[in-house]
Amino acid sequence: MCVISDEMKTKVGLKLDEFESQMIFRCDLGNMKVKDCYIDEEHPKEADMLGPNPSRLLALGVTGCLSASFIFCLKKRNLRVDDFKAEAEVTIIRNQKGFWRIKNINVEISPTITDPESLKRAKQCLKETSEGVSFFEQYCIVTQSVRAGIEVNVNIDI
Amino acid sequence: MSNEYISEVGIKLEEGMIFKCDLGQIKMNDLFIDEQNKKSINKIGPNPSKLLALSVLACLAGSFTFCVQKNNSLLSDIEGKAIITSKRNEEGFWRLKKIDITLNPKIDNPKMRKRVDQCQKNFEQFCIISESIREGIDININFDY
Numbered sequence: 024m025c026v027i028s029d030e031m032k033t034k035v036g037l038k039l040d041e042f043e044s045q046m047i048f049r050c051d052l053g054n055m056k057v058k059d060c061y062i063d064e065e066h067p068k069e070a071d072m073l074g075p076n077p078s079r080l081l082a083l084g085v086t087g088c089l090s091a092s093f094i095f096c097l098k099k100r101n102l103r104v105d106d107f108k109a110e111a112e113v114t115i116i117r118n119q120k121g122f123w124r125i126k127n128i129n130v131e132i133s134p135t136i137t138d139p140e141s142l143k144r145a146k147q148c149l150k151e152t153s154e155g156v157s158f159f160e161q162y163c164i165v166t167q168s169v170r171a172g173i174e175v176n177v178n179i180d181i
Numbered sequence: 182m183s184n185e186y187i188s189e190v191g192i193k194l195e196e197g198m199i200f201k202c203d204l205g206q207i208k209m210n211d212l213f214i215d216e217q218n219k220k221s222i223n224k225i226g227p228n229p230s231k232l233l234a235l236s237v238l239a240c241l242a243g244s245f246t247f248c249v250q251k252n253n254s255l256l257s258d259i260e261g262k263a264i265i266t267s268k269r270n271e272e273g274f275w276r277l278k279k280i281d282i283t284l285n286p287k288i289d290n291p292k293m294r295k296r297v298d299q300c301q302k303n304f305e306q307f308c309i310i311s312e313s314i315r316e317g318i319d320i321n322i323n324f325d326y
Contacts, residue, residue, distance in 0.1 A: 029268060029269045030266060030267070030268050030278075031266070031267040031268075031275070032264055032265065032266050032267075033230060033231060033234075033264070033265050033267075034234075034262060034263060034264045034265065035227070035231050035234045035235050035238065035262070035263050035265075036238070036260065036261060036262040036263070037235065037238055037239055037242060037260070037261050037262075038258075038259075038260045038261075039242075039246075039256070039258050039259045039260070045246040045249075045250060045255060045256060046243050046246060046247070048239050048242060048243070050227075050235055051262070052221075052227055052231070053221050054221050054222045055215075055221055055222070055224045055225070055226065055227065056222075056223075056224065056225045057212075057213075057224075057225065057226055057227070058210055059209070059210055060209075060212065060227075061209060062235065062236075062239040062243075063207075064239065064240075064243035069188075069205050069206045069207055070206040070207075070208075071208075072206075072207040072208065072209075073207070073208050073209060074204075074207060074209045075190070075202075075204055075207060075209070075212075076188075076239075077235075077236040077237070077239045077240035077243070077309065077310045078188060078236070078309060078310065079188055079190050079204070080232050080233075080235055080236035080239070081232070081233060081236040081310055081314075082188070082189075082190045083190050083192065083202055083212075083214065083229075083232050084229040084230070084232035084233040084236060085229070085233075086190065086191075086192055087192055087200055087214035087216070087228075087229040087232065088229035088230075090192060090194070090200060091198050091200075091214075091216040091229070094194075094198060095198070104194065106194065107193070107194035108191065108192065108193045108194070109191065109192050109193075110189060110190070110191040110192075110203075111189065111190050111191070112187055112188075112189050113187065113188050113189070113190075114185060114186075114187050115185065115186050115187070115188075115309060116184060116185045117184045117185075120306075122306055122307065122309075122312070123309045124309060124312060124313050125309060125310070125313040125314075126185075161272070161274050162274065163229075164229070164230055164267060164274075164275045164276060164277055165229045165230060165232075165233050165277065167274070167276060168276050168277035168314075168317050168318050169233070169277075169313075169314045169317055169318065170317060171314075171316040171317030171318075172313050172314045172315060172316035172317050173313050173314060
């Protein structure tokens with residue numbers, strides 16, 4: 024990654040894997056400590072897949088970004104979660120021409136914050152902004168960038 | 182429902198800003214999303230922007246090989262790379278500005294070259310991801326073969 028003042032560039036790659044299929048790719052994540060990363064467009068059944076398909080990867084990008092943004096917002100207030108999980112549901116529909124397109128991603132974020140005072144202060148991160156999103160969502164690069172094309176609904180169970 | 186399908190993923194906090202992905206029954210070793218470590222060499226997984234770029238790249242590569250296969254042709258290899266450019270918006274928040282994709286299909290014979298040339302013209306419409314997010318992010322595709 025290189026940072027030039029207000030602009031940042033980063034890169035990833037992939038290569039066709041040496042399976043018979045032509046729809047399984049191996050990720051190239053540079054020198055990251057990732058043992059194996061496959062993207063599987065071949066198998067329709069989850070139990071047969073060797074890795075997530077692109078729709079699942081996109082959902083992970085959105086969910087990971089929102090989750091990190093929420094935790095970042097807490098950190099700025101010296102707060103922390105006791106536990107944390109999040110789920111995303113991606114709905115894909117055919118457009119008028121018959122091509123599959125992502126209709127929406129519904130993200131459910133479930134942080135556990137046991138201390139009542141911390142919980143109260145954590146809710147500051149949920150305050151709605153003038154853009155109609157929760158305060159913490161502004162920090163999320165991925166979600167705010169894909170929203171022009173995909174409806175992303177975020178619910179925090181707090 | 183033939184015109185709609187739904188899939189699910191999940192994540193769980195591992196530590197700090199590192200999340201472990203829940204991919205259900207998919208046969209893959211642990212996948213982590215790492216927003217904690219700044220240097221690539223220290224990261225134990227991609228960050229969300231890289232996941233998005235991988236998603237776009239794989240979707241386009243898959244759509245391209247799908248197009249080539251429709252003519253009973255088989256690519257012997259294809260590689261791709263994506264460069265993501267992020268910029269600050271007027272309020273100072275980082276946003277993804279563009280993703281530059283390069284696809285390198287291996288051309289073994291003149292017939293394959295002809296098929297690859299044909300597919301360049303219309304393969305993008307098969308890609309769920311790039312065609313869903315283009316309104317917010319510029320996606321530029323180049324071929325190198």
